[in-house]
Amino acid sequence: MDAIKVLIYIAIFPGFLFQSVFSTYLEWLDRKLYARMQNRLGPLYTGWNGILQPVADILKLFAKEDIVPASADKFMFNLMPVLSLASVFAAGLYLPIWHLTSYNSFEGDLIVVAYLLAIPSFALFLAGWFSVSPFSLIGATRVLTQLFAYEVPFFLALLTPAVMAGSWKIATISSYPWTSGSWWVIPVQLIAFGVALLTLQAKLERVPFDSPEAETEVVGGPLTEYSGKKLGMFRLQKDILLFVGSALVAALFLGGFGGGIILGCIQLVLKTIFVVILLSVVRAACARIRIDQIVTFSWKYLAPASLVQLLIVLLIKGWKGVA
Numbered sequence: 423m424d425a426i427k428v429l430i431y432i433a434i435f436p437g438f439l440f441q442s443v444f445s446t447y448l449e450w451l452d453r454k455l456y457a458r459m460q461n462r463l464g465p466l467y468t469g470w471n472g473i474l475q476p477v478a479d480i481l482k483l484f485a486k487e488d489i490v491p492a493s494a495d496k497f498m499f500n501l502m503p504v505l506s507l508a509s510v511f512a513a514g515l516y517l518p519i520w521h522l523t524s525y526n527s528f529e530g531d532l533i534v535v536a537y538l539l540a541i542p543s544f545a546l547f548l549a550g551w552f553s554v555s556p557f558s559l560i561g562a563t564r565v566l567t568q569l570f571a572y573e574v575p576f577f578l579a580l581l582t583p584a585v586m587a588g589s590w591k592i593a594t595i596s597s598y599p600w601t602s603g604s605w606w607v608i609p610v611q612l613i614a615f616g617v618a619l620l621t622l623q624a625k626l627e628r629v630p631f632d633s634p635e636a637e638t639e640v641v642g643g644p645l646t647e648y649s650g651k652k653l654g655m656f657r658l659q660k661d662i663l664l665f666v667g668s669a670l671v672a673a674l675f676l677g678g679f680g681g682g683i684i685l686g687c688i689q690l691v692l693k694t695i696f697v698v699i700l701l702s703v704v705r706a707a708c709a710r711i712r713i714d715q716i717v718t719f720s721w722k723y724l725a726p727a728s729l730v731q732l733l734i735v736l737l738i739k740g741w742k743g744v745a
Contacts (some may be wrong), residue, residue: 431521435687441514444691448478451695451700452664454564459706476661480654488650495552498513502549503648503655509541510659516665518593518673519690520683530590536577536671542663543569544740546634547658550644562644564634564713568624571720572631576621578728582614583607583674586735596678608677610738613731615675615726619697622667623704624716626660630708631716668697 431437438618450473457464465472490496506534513535515526543565550562586607587598592599599605624631635643642648645656672693679686679693711719 427491428519428576431526432515436514436517436519436690438511441662441665443656444694445658445665447473447482448665448668448698449476449661450474452698452705455699455702456706459703480657480661483654483657483680486650488652489647491553491555491647493554494647495554498548498552499647500652501657502552503652506542506545506549507649507655507659507662509538509545510662510666513538514662514669516592517666517669517679517690519679519686522593526612527593528591532580532590532592532595533583535592539663539667539670540569540573542659543573543625546644546656547711549648550646553644553647554742555647557640557642557646558644561634561646564640565627565644567713568627568631568634568716572621572624572724575617575720575724575728576625578725578732579614579618579621580670580674582611582728582735584729587734588612588739593678594674597680599677600680605677608675611675611731611735613727615671617728617731618671618675619700620704620724621720623701624673624720626664626701627669628701629705630711631715632710633713636710636716637713647739664698665694666700668701669694672680672697690722 433439453475454464454472465475468475468478490499516531516535518527547562547565547569550558550565553559553562583595583598587595589595589598599607627634635638635645640646645653650658669690672690676693676696679689679691681689
């Protein structure tokens with residue numbers, strides 16, 4: 423019975439099938455909202471109101487010819503899409519929804535998830551580096567530069583709810599408002615939530631942080647030489663990263679997914695959609711900024727803001743300890 427639960431958890435929910443289906447829906451929702459805010463229609467014809475357009479796009483890529491440049495490092499070129507997709511899929515298995523065990527829910531799993539979510543950026547850098555294309559190399563350099571800019575504020579933002587709950591376990595952190603009855607911790611962490619939202623946008627390399635793959639400057643950035651199945655895997659990886667990153671932010675800052683598997687699943691869907699809507703608003707309201715501006719913004723504003731939020735939480739914890 424336990425083996426069946428494990429197989430269901432990995433393959434179906436919240437495993438690969440659920441992540442793939444729900445992430446493509448989130449892409450459709452994001453594209454629709456982004457289009458509406460620009461007075462466009464967005465996906466329209468494939469499926470109801472274009473809801474199957476992201477699926478059709480990925481299937482189309484998987485059906486196209488897969489080309490490896492002659493000058494590229496073939497082993498690394500082929501490995502990076504698999505590594506990138508596997509890392510975000512594994513990170514999604516740590517979401518505190520159902521069937522939590524000592525393997526996917528333990529003290530310190532937040533650090534593991536933060537590490538897994540950093541791997542796609544390194545994989546993207548290596549993909550561009552080993553493609554040996556001028557556009558890919560420029561995009562890869564920007565990916566790595568941007569990574570060093572947003573990763574510290576992102577981790578500091580995730581640290582805030584961990585300190586508030588007194589745990590590094592995602593399930594404990596997400597259930598803290600439920601178990602403690604301290605719902606006021608959600609608005610108290612508003613600054614960290616804003617930092618996590620912006621750094622997640624940078625991790626996804628979406629406007630205004632899409633300098634690494636700026637089409638008007640470097641064609642497709644680190645993915646310029648990719649095509650066919652490998653490009654489709656990178657595309658699916660980005661969709662799943664949108665889901666896992668948004669769900670992680672919702673779990674840590676919006677009260678988690680408590681109340682059993684059915685209610686937890688409903689909360690997962692609604693709260694993740696809410697985070698994606700906020701990301702879409704940021705995407706529509708801003709224009710692309712230069713890579714040096716991204717670094718300056720991250721270290722001048724996001725990092726200090728996350729430190730201020732952390733100080734506020736430490737003061738609250740200290741006051742509660744004295745009281």
